[in-house]
Amino acid sequence: MNKIFENKETFIEEYREAVKELSGKSFEITSDIDRFNALAGLIASKARAVSAETDKRFAKDGKKRVYYFSIEFLIGRLLDNYLINFGIRDMVADALSEMGCDLDKLCDLEPDAALGNGGLGRLAACFLDSMAHEGIAGYGNGMRYRYGLFKQEIVNGRQVEVADEWLSKGYPWEVRRPDKAVRIGFGGHVVSHTEGDRTFYDVVDTQDVLALPYDIPVVGFGGETVNKLRVWSAEPIDEHFDLDAFNRGEYANADASRADAEAISAILYPNDAGEHGRLLRLKQEYLFVAAGLKTALDVFRREHGNDWAKLPEYVAIHTNDTHPAMCGPELMRILMDEERLTWDEAWDIVTKTISYTNHTILPEALEKWPIATFKKLLPRVYDIIDEINRRWRDGFDTTQDGWQERLRKTSVLWDGEVRMANLSVICSHSVNGVAKIHTDILERSVLNDFYALTPEKFNNKTNGITPRRFLAEANPSYAKLITEAIGDGWLDNAEELKKLVDFESDPSFLKRVAHSKRQNKIRLAEYVRRECGLVIDPDSVFDVQVKRFHAYKRQVMNIMKVMDVYNRLISDSSFHVQPTTFIFSGKAASSYTFAKEVIRLINSVAEVVNNDPRVNDLIKICFIPNFRVSNAQLIYPAAEISEQISTAGKEASGTSNMKLMMNGAITLGTMDGANIEIAQLAGEENEKIFGLTTPEVEQLRASGSYFAWDIVNADRDRLGRVMDELTDDTFAKLSGNFESIHTEIMSNNDYDLVLKDFHSYVQAWEELTSTYTDAQAWNRCALHNTAMSGWFSSDRTIREYRDEIWHA
Ligand code: 26Q
Numbered sequence: 065m066n067k068i069f070e071n072k073e074t075f076i077e078e079y080r081e082a083v084k085e086l087s088g089k090s091f092e093i094t095s096d097i098d099r100f101n102a103l104a105g106l107i108a109s110k111a112r113a114v115s116a117e118t119d120k121r122f123a124k125d126g127k128k129r130v131y132y133f134s135i136e137f138l139i140g141r142l143l144d145n146y147l148i149n150f151g152i153r154d155m156v157a158d159a160l161s162e163m164g165c166d167l168d169k170l171c172d173l174e175p176d177a178a179l180g181n182g183g184l185g186r187l188a189a190c191f192l193d194s195m196a197h198e199g200i201a202g203y204g205n206g207m208r209y210r211y212g213l214f215k216q217e218i219v220n221g222r223q224v225e226v227a228d229e230w231l232s233k234g235y236p237w238e239v240r241r242p243d244k245a246v247r248i249g250f251g252g253h254v255v256s257h258t259e260g261d262r263t264f265y266d267v268v269d270t271q272d273v274l275a276l277p278y279d280i281p282v283v284g285f286g287g288e289t290v291n292k293l294r295v296w297s298a299e300p301i302d303e304h305f306d307l308d309a310f311n312r313g314e315y316a317n318a319d320a321s322r323a324d325a326e327a328i329s330a331i332l333y334p335n336d337a338g339e340h341g342r343l344l345r346l347k348q349e350y351l352f353v354a355a356g357l358k359t360a361l362d363v364f365r366r367e368h369g370n371d372w373a374k375l376p377e378y379v380a381i382h383t384n385d386t387h388p389a390m391c392g393p394e395l396m397r398i399l400m401d402e403e404r405l406t407w408d409e410a411w412d413i414v415t416k417t418i419s420y421t422n423h424t425i426l427p428e429a430l431e432k433w434p435i436a437t438f439k440k441l442l443p444r445v446y447d448i449i450d451e452i453n454r455r456w457r458d459g460f461d462t463t464q465d466g467w468q469e470r471l472r473k474t475s476v477l478w479d480g481e482v483r484m485a486n487l488s489v490i491c492s493h494s495v496n497g498v499a500k501i502h503t504d505i506l507e508r509s510v511l512n513d514f515y516a517l518t519p520e521k522f523n524n525k526t527n528g529i530t531p532r533r534f535l536a537e538a539n540p541s542y543a544k545l546i547t548e549a550i551g552d553g554w555l556d557n558a559e560e561l562k563k564l565v566d567f568e569s570d571p572s573f574l575k576r577v578a579h580s581k582r583q584n585k586i587r588l589a590e591y592v593r594r595e596c597g598l599v600i601d602p603d604s605v606f607d608v609q610v611k612r613f614h615a616y617k618r619q620v621m622n623i624m625k626v627m628d629v630y631n632r633l634i635s636d637s638s639f640h641v642q643p644t645t646f647i648f649s650g651k652a653a654s655s656y657t658f659a660k661e662v663i664r665l666i667n668s669v670a671e672v673v674n675n676d677p678r679v680n681d682l683i684k685i686c687f688i689p690n691f692r693v694s695n696a697q698l699i700y701p702a703a704e705i706s707e708q709i710s711t712a713g714k715e716a717s718g719t720s721n722m723k724l725m726m727n728g729a730i731t732l733g734t735m736d737g738a739n740i741e742i743a744q745l746a747g748e749e750n751e752k753i754f755g756l757t758t759p760e761v762e763q764l765r766a767s768g769s770y771f772a773w774d775i776v777n778a779d780r781d782r783l784g785r786v787m788d789e790l791t792d793d794t795f796a797k798l799s800g801n802f803e804s805i806h807t808e809i810m811s812n813n814d815y816d817l818v819l820k821d822f823h824s825y826v827q828a829w830e831e832l833t834s835t836y837t838d839a840q841a842w843n844r845c846a847l848h849n850t851a852m853s854g855w856f857s858s859d860r861t862i863r864e865y866r867d868e869i870w871h872a
Contacts, residue, residue, distance in 0.1 A: 068110040068150055068287065072159050075152075079159070082106040091163065097233065099165060100173040103156075104143050104236035111146065111281035112239070115290035122201040123367060128377070128872040130195065130202040131360050133391060134188040134384035135352065136332070137206045137293060138180030139280070140693025142237055144171045144537050145193075149283040175230040176694045178212030179295070181335040182612040183719050184423050186693070187498075187858075188384055190719075193530040194862040196284025196291045197556075200872055202862075205356035207348055208238075208278050208295035209332040216651045216690040221667035221798035225654050238278040238295075246275045246355040247301065250347065254443050265401050267444045273325040274299045275355035285532050285555060294359065296352045298328035335429075335612065336653030346433060346441055353390045357381070357398060372403060376416035380870040383420045383492070386431045386484035391418055392491025393448040401444070407451070419494035419869050421525070422485065423716050425502065425510045426616070431484040438482050449487060453477045456490055473513045489514050489521070494869045496525045499717035499738040501758065525865055526741055527717040528858030531558045534723045538697035541580040542727065546850070549573065558857035561726075565851045574843040581704070581728060581846070588702035591695065592686055598674065600684050604643040605836055607732075607829075608724065609707035610691055610699055613652035613659035616714040620662045620805060621818045622646070622707055623669055625826050626685060627786045627795075630669075633679045642833040645684045649691035649699060658808050663687070665802050668795045696720075700727045704846070705832065708733030709825065711816045713758040715739075726853040728846035732832055734821070738856070745852045750845050754828035755821040764820070772814035775822075783822055 069075040083091050083102040091099075122129070147153040147167075157167040180186060188204065195202030214225035249270030256265050275296045282291040300321045310318035328347045364379055383391055392414055399410035424430070439446040453476040460471055472478065476487045489495050489511060497503030503524035507515040515522055536543045536555060546554065550563040567573040585602040592600055609622050626646050632639040648666050652659035670685035688695060706724035708715075708731055715737035725731060725742055733739040734755040743751045756764065764770050776784050787809075789795060790802040809818060836842055854860075866872050 068107075068114065069152060069155070072155050075156065076159050076163065079103065079106060079163075096165075096170060097173055100143070100170045101234065101236050103170060104174065107143065107146050107150070108237050108281060110150075111283050111290050114283075114287065115281050115292060118201075118289050118291065126367075126378070127201045128380060128870070129360070129363065130200055130380045130382065130866075130870050130872050131205050131356060132188060132191060132195070132202060132382050132384065133205045133353065133356055133388035134185070135207055135349065135387040136180030136185030136384075137188045137192070137204055137295070138182070138185035138693060139177045139189045139192075139293070140533075140697075141171065141174040141176055142280075143174050145533055146281075146283045148532055148536055149193075149196075149285045150287040175233065175235065176692050177230060177235075178228055178692055179206065179209055179332060181213060181332070183717070184335075184385060187527055187719060190528065190530045190533075190858040191862055191865075192282045192291065192293055193284070193532060194528070194858040196282045196289045197286065197530075197532075197859055198862055198866065199284070199289050200291075200862065200866055200870075202291055202872075204282065204291075204293035204295075205352060205359070206293065206295045207329055207332070207352050208297040210297075210326070210330045211332070213332055213334075213651065213692075214654065218663075218667060218687065218689045221664045221671065223652055223660050223663050237280045241277045241279055244277050244359065245299075246277075246358045247272050248275050248298075248351050248354050250350070250441055252443065254447060262406075264404070265444060265447070272301050273328060273351070274301050275351050277355070277359070294356070296329065296355050298325050298347075298351055300325040334653035334655070336656045343437060343441065346437065349387055350390055350394070350442055350445070353388050353394050356388075357391065357394055361398065370403070372399060372405060372413055373409070375413050379417055380872060381418045382865070382870070383418060383488060385421065385423045386488050389420075389431070389484040389488045389491075390442075390445060392487060393445045393452065396448050396452075397444055414491060415493050418492045419496075420488040420492040421496050421498065422488075422502075422506055422511070423498055425505050425716065426714065427510075432481040433484070435477060435480050435482055446482075449476055449482060452487070452490060470513045470516070474517075485511075486514075493521065494523060495521050496523045496869065497716065498525065498527045499741060500524055500526060501713075501735075501740055502716040502737060505713060505758070523868060525861055525869070526738060526856075527719050527722070528856050528861035529719055529722045529726065530858050531555065531561075531726065531854075533697070534700065535726050539580075539584065539701035539727055541583050542577075542701065542850075545576055545580055554854065558854035558859065561851050561854040563851075564847055568844045568847055568851070571840060574840055574847065577728065577847050578839060578843045581702070581843075584698075584701040588698050591698050592688060595689065596686065598684070598686055600645045600686055601643065601681075604645045604684065605704050605833055606647060606702050607644050607705040607707065607833075608647045608699060608703035608729065609709070610647070610649040610688075610696065611718075611720050613650050613656070613662055615658055615808075615816050616711050618709050618711065618816055618818055618821075619648065619650070619666070620809075621709060621822060621825060622648070623662070623666045623685075624786050624818070624822065625829060626673070626683065627669055627789060628782050628826055629683060630673050630676075630679060631782070631785055631789075633682060634676075641682060641830070642836045643682050644833060645686055647686045647688065647699065647703070649688040649695070651691060658805070661802060661805050664799070665790075665795065665805060668798045668802075671797050672795055696723075700724055700729075703727060703729040704836075704842075705729060705829075706731045706733070708736070708739050709755070709821075710734060710736045711821075712736045712756055712761050714816075722853065722856040725849045726856065728850045730832065730842075730845055730849060732828060742856075745855055746849050747852075750848050750852075752828045752832040754824040756817060761817065764817075770813065770820070772810060772819050775814070775819040779823070783819065 080091050086102045087094050087098040160167045192204050212228040212230050215228045217224045249272050252267045252270035256263050277294045280293040306318045333345050395414045396410050399405045497506045554560040589600050589602050700723045706729040708721045712734050718737040731751040735757045790806040
């Protein structure tokens with residue numbers, strides 16, 4: 065363990081000094097925000113010192129460097145996490161309390177860096193944690209958005225988006241590095257000149273912006289390795305400030321070039337299909353790719369000189385989805401146009417250096433760009449893509465049956481569009497999915513034509529989560545109990561959680577498990593009372609679905625289940641349920657009308673149900689606004705049922721399923737994504753699985769014999785009633801009925817199979833909750849889930865990437 069403070073006394077001394085330096089005042093009269101900034105600043109400076117040592121060690125050892133390119137890093141808050149990873153959390157909490165100050169309160173003041181949408185961005189953040197823990201020289205490369213993902217407010221049941229000004233109070237973790245700025249050219253045109261038998265290309269008349277890096281330290285658990293996350297901000301090249309315009313009173317015009325450049329890193333785009341084709345998004349993608357590659361190549365050159373053939377030996381470039389797909393053509397451009405390698409030399413290096421992870425099989429989510437847009441913005445990169453495509457076609461074996469169809473499906477350029485997934489596959493030596501079934505689907509269908517040509521490129525890397533943040537930090541009472549039972553080795557090696565199996569038949573231990581869960585439920589109930597003004601009962605079952613809103617995730621099926629339960633409670637006196645609090649949280653992309661209507665439906669049903677004295681002590685519905693990493697850390701530990709109910713074949717992996725499992729929630733889910741591996745590890749008897757499987761979904765669709773109306777008509781009493789209530793005024797109390805949801809489901813013949821799976825879902829829920837009264841059996845099952853969750857540590861995932869993809 066790296067000791068960054070001699071002892072508590074030296075910590076207090078240094079901390080007082082830091083507070084004084086930052087605020088000019090002595091500790092006693094400073095505000096909490098000054099105290100937070102000084103503490104984070106102090107830890108950040110220690111982290112940077114260890115980072116410099118780490119870097120020296122890596123350089124001396126000739127370590128391969130791994131660059132993780134991701135347009136999102138959903139890192140959340142860092143202070144608590146870094147104190148845990150440095151192994152000084154208890155000491156610092158103690159010291160602060162001696163100083164009359166509460167560490168938790170200070171941690172709560174940290175802005176929640178929301179530089180990501182959901183799963184993909186949080187995965188990137190967990191990977192940074194695990195790379196540092198595993199001692200990998202791993203660096204994040206991403207974007208520094210001025211506004212993170214919007215803040216969600218709920219007004220009259222509806223989602224309202226508010227700008228997230230996360231930088232407004234300063235951000236103590238980052239260091240601006242103007243010395244490492246990179247000039248990025250957009251537009252212009254390609255010129256060529258010949259030297260001997262070679263032609264060289266260049267782009268002239270470009271409009272340039274400056275990519276400015278900010279470095280954030282990444283502290284690995286154990287404190288031995290501190291890596292870096294580098295995020296890029298766009299700025300004007302030089303101050304094109306127009307004094308004449310300013311003096312004429314045209315203030316906006318005077319600073320126009322600044323505004324144009326800064327727009328590139330102003331906002332994070334939502335993960336909604338409707339956002340494709342925005343020029344600014346393409347600029348973002350190129351900016352962080354071009355600037356990040358420049359960083360990686362500069363480091364390589366410094367350490368290994370100009371022997372580019374050695375690049376794959378010392379550098380791995382990993383592309384998180386297709387958003388960094390320009391890594392391929394941009395690296396080709398640098399190696400050919402700037403370093404003067406031939407195409408063949410450069411191509412060999414590029415394909416040995418780059419690897420690609422796919423995160424979705426939804427066809428509407430596969431990234432495509434109009435060729436015309438692309439060519440105009442990035443003419444040279446486009447020409448290289450054109451050449452990659454031409455060579456790909458030329459290499460086709462036209463003696464094989466069906467080659468034309470295969471060519472159509474694998475081409476990068478088709479129908480006037482650049483297909484980024486195909487570009488990513490062709491430029492990579494490795495292509496992976498994020499759960500076993502997801503990789504199977506990629507191989508069997510979405511990328512089947514590539515798989516047929518190069519099966520050896522394909523591999524699976526089931527996602528993982530960091531147990532430091534999602535167990536140790538989020539759930540301190542459970543973590544303490546676990547450590548008392550099995551020691552603290554699980555922090556380092558989460559597979560040690562398996563030792564908890566020995567305690568599954570220990571009634572007194574199970575009672576303590578239940579006690580910790582109850583404390584976490586009380587903690588969440590207090591948060592809910594503060595944030596929503598709603599009182600929820602910690603003795604009810606906490607049934608939780610928290611994730612982005614999307615049709616395939618089927619939050620609508622969940623709330624329809626609640627509507628059905630409510631209907632039966634008020635009309636059937638023989639019907640009983642286990643008292644339950646249905647907890648929802650998550651954001652919908654601002655242009656995704658259906659998803660936003662589902663949020664309004666949940667809040668509208670809540671309004672009616674929560675105010676109906678007939679059911680009040682039985683069911684409550686709670687929508688927690690503004691789901692983000694910080695409140696997720698309160699929600700997961702309090703959950704007892706983990707709702708993972710996507711249509712089979714649609715959720716690539718899911719990671720909230722893993723976070724909930726690790727915190728002792730029981731999965732109520734379909735056989736989709738990583739739910740399958742969860743059920744295998746924990747045993748199906750310790751989860752509740754329902755609904756159609758992927759092959760059944762495929763068969764049903766292919767048969768053409770599915771008629772949504774038949775399902776509704778076959779069950780007028782319950783499903784029919786729920787559907788009717790979407791269009792009548794039962795739940796139209798806040799702002800109108802839900803005709804649009806009804807229409808969306810029926811006019812698409814129940815595309816997401818909400819109606820088809822409804823019955824088995826409600827039944828599974830009833831069966832599962834009916835077992836809640838046997839507290840001991842329930843707690844045993846909860847503990848078993850935690851015990852078997854260790855495999856889902858992102859440390860395991862990262863070791864697989866290291867050994868099988870990066871060879872680092
Ligand atoms: C693309 C083009 C233009 C604008 C936005 C986007 C965009 C942005 C973000 C497209 C997709 C995303 C995010 C996708 C995502 O989070 N996918 C999830 O990744 C997780 C980690 O692998 C999986 O566990 C989830 O199953 C998957 O849905």
